Amino acid sequence: MMKTCSPFNSPAAIQMAKEHVERDYAVVGSWEDTNITLSVFERYIPRFFRGAKLMYEMHNNKITNRNKNKRKPFIEPEVKEMIRKNFTHEYEFYHFCKQRLYKQYLALNLHELDKHGLLK
Structure with missing residues (x-):
């Protein structure tokens, strides 16, 4: 491990991670925003993701809550807040990453609107 990645919650490590995302990844998505993620994947990496959104929609009912933890324990709000404070850089x-995804999605939609002459 490089010194830059230590200690935990290091601003330098997070900056390095951001640079790696910008340089090495066409898209970084989120399951929180599945439709947006799949839309951007389809347009930025069509070779691998063409039709992914349609396939997800067709099979969504089979996979929803598949990995949900039914025995999830209650966590005190104070504990959640302490963790948030310790993970500020994360x-x-x-x-x-989410903002980058949204910008890519917005750019795709603006391109589509412009292509159809709806931005004028």
């Missing part, structure tokens, strides 16, 4: 990275 949350920053997560929001960076």
Whole structure:
């Protein structure tokens, strides 16, 4: 492990992760935003994801809640807040990736609107 990645919650490590995402990944998606993720995957990486959104919609009822933990314990709000404070840079990275995904999705939609002459 590089020194830059230590200690835990390091701003330098998060900055490096952001740079890797920008340089090495066409799309970073999120299952929280499945439709947006699959839409961007289909357009940015059609060779592997053409039709992915349709397939997901066709089979969604079979996979929804498949891996859900039915015995999820209650976690005190104070504990959740403590974890959020300890993971501030990780949350920053997560929001960076989501914002990047949304920008890509917006760019695709603006391109489609412009192609149909709806932006004028």
